[in-house]
Amino acid sequence: MADFDAVALVDVSRHFGRRRAVSHVSLAARSGDILGLLGPNGAGKSTLLGMLATLVAPTSGQIRYGDRTPDGSALGVRRRIGFLAHELHLYPELSARQNLIFFARLYGLDPNQAVESALRSAGLAERADEDVSSFSRGMRQRLALERALLHAPRLVLLDEPFTGLDDLAVSSVSVRLRQLASTGAIVVLATHDLDLADGLVTRVALVREGRLVSDEPASTGLRSRYRTLVGRQGP
Amino acid sequence: MFARVALLVLRKDLAIEVKSREILYTTLFFAVSCVLIFSFAFVKEGQPLENAAAGIVWIAIAFAGTLALGRTFERERYGETLRALLLAPAPRPAIYVGKLLGIVLLLAIAGLLVVPLVAVLFQAAFFERPALLVALLLTGTIGFSAVGTLFAAMLVRARTRDVLLPILLYPITVPVMIAGVRCTSALLASPPDESVAAMWIAMLVCFDVVFVTLALWTFEPLMTE
Numbered sequence: 001m002a003d004f005d006a007v008a009l010v011d012v013s014r015h016f017g018r019r020r021a022v023s024h025v026s027l028a029a030r031s032g033d034i035l036g037l038l039g040p041n042g043a044g045k046s047t048l049l050g051m052l053a054t055l056v057a058p059t060s061g062q063i064r065y066g067d068r069t070p071d072g073s074a075l076g077v078r079r080r081i082g083f084l085a086h087e088l089h090l091y092p093e094l095s096a097r098q099n100l101i102f103f104a105r106l107y108g109l110d111p112n113q114a115v116e117s118a119l120r121s122a123g124l125a126e127r128a129d130e131d132v133s134s135f136s137r138g139m140r141q142r143l144a145l146e147r148a149l150l151h152a153p154r155l156v157l158l159d160e161p162f163t164g165l166d167d168l169a170v171s172s173v174s175v176r177l178r179q180l181a182s183t184g185a186i187v188v189l190a191t192h193d194l195d196l197a198d199g200l201v202t203r204v205a206l207v208r209e210g211r212l213v214s215d216e217p218a219s220t221g222l223r224s225r226y227r228t229l230v231g232r233q234g235p
Numbered sequence: 236m237f238a239r240v241a242l243l244v245l246r247k248d249l250a251i252e253v254k255s256r257e258i259l260y261t262t263l264f265f266a267v268s269c270v271l272i273f274s275f276a277f278v279k280e281g282q283p284l285e286n287a288a289a290g291i292v293w294i295a296i297a298f299a300g301t302l303a304l305g306r307t308f309e310r311e312r313y314g315e316t317l318r319a320l321l322l323a324p325a326p327r328p329a330i331y332v333g334k335l336l337g338i339v340l341l342l343a344i345a346g347l348l349v350v351p352l353v354a355v356l357f358q359a360a361f362f363e364r365p366a367l368l369v370a371l372l373l374t375g376t377i378g379f380s381a382v383g384t385l386f387a388a389m390l391v392r393a394r395t396r397d398v399l400l401p402i403l404l405y406p407i408t409v410p411v412m413i414a415g416v417r418c419t420s421a422l423l424a425s426p427p428d429e430s431v432a433a434m435w436i437a438m439l440v441c442f443d444v445v446f447v448t449l450a451l452w453t454f455e456p457l458m459t460e
Contacts, residue, residue, distance in 0.1 A: 055322060075326070088314055089314060089315055089316055090314055090316070093255050102247050103323075108324070
């Protein structure tokens with residue numbers, strides 16, 4: 001099955017009871033894009049990522065992965081998605097190696113090849129057999145990122161990926177994301193940290209109260225643009 | 236692919252349990268405590284209350300099972316790993332089956348401990364028909380776990396999950412409990428009533444088929460937020 005080159009949300013809404021988490025959002029990202037989904041806490045960024053990850057069903061509207069929809073080929077779409085959520089999707093009782101082996105097998109990969117390379121990328125080769133519960137937040141975050149990228153996904157969804165990382169790790173993650181985009185991945189990055197997003201993202205979608213208020217190429221002056229469109233509640 | 240994913244989830248749960256032993260120990264401790272408390276109430280001067288043994292076995296399994304279900308899915312809630320499983324390119328019902336097998340295994344171990352303990356404390360002749368006893372425990376445990384696994388997965392993000400799980404689980408599993416208790420009574424009769432026991436086991440097989448089929452059918456839509 002051919003890989004998809006674009007992902008699009010078409011007039012997507014998601015309501016939780018009477019609360020509108022996302023309201024009539026239309027947005028597209030293409031292969032090679034690093035799309036920054038920016039907005040204050042509670043703006044609907046995580047819900048948008050959840051819908052792109054096929055974990056949250058839209059109340060209305062449609063999400064398209066190339067010419068596919070999750071309804072028609074859910075397994076095929078999910079096989080090409082890597083998701084680093086705010087919660088790290090790791091088993092703290094298992095070691096770093098056991099976690100990666102489990103997820104590699106779940107994605108039908110050969111763990112011998114994928115796991116060692118992921119451990120090296122996370123800088124955890126020396127501590128591969130230690131339980132994740134003994135790791136710092138930064139180490140867990142690096143491991144979770146490698147877990148999400150284990151299967152070389154086409155669509156990479158990242159929810160606050162820089163949480164808990166030191167400056168060195170932040171720059172190494174930024175380099176990694178640029179590499180992914182340059183090899184054809186679509187990277188969607190939700191954050192409220194404008195300093196980290198500035199210079200990394202190639203496109204910016206500003207979200208406020210579940211609505212898309214701007215979708216444009218990234219340019220300098222992201223912070224003033226954000227203040228103008230999203231308001232004083234920004235960081 | 237379905238069986239591979241189910242076994243993968245089961246192996247992962249076992250690997251975690253081998254390391255922590257948290258759920259196994261708490262479940263067994265709870266089951267044994269239940270039996271001991273009932274033995275203080277229902278055994279007077281060495282004479283147990285008639286037919287009490289049958290009910291106590293199933294109460295211990297149901298209570299311990301509820302505890303195990305809650306703890307198993309609490310693990311998946313921490314770190315939102317259930318979402319990671321649901322995001323994988325694997326049939327979602329296979330994830331359900333993997334979790335179900337883990338619970339059945341855990342309750343089978345609890346059954347191995349509870350039944351001899353009840354046999355000793357309540358002077359109950361459980362082992363006259365061992366094949367029927369194994370069939371009864373297996374079918375009853377599968378029926379209870381099939382419903383419990385589905386509800387526990389559904390409630391994993393609910394704040395009141397610890398309260399809601401027994402409220403939802405016990406009424407739905409009443410047929411399993413009735414069949415389990417009646418079948419156990421038939422096996423403990425002197426002489427054991429094999430035909431009645433076989434009838435209840437057949438009934439439990441029917442419950443299992445219905446509950447597992449419904450759970451496999453509904454797991455994917457119920458788990459999509």
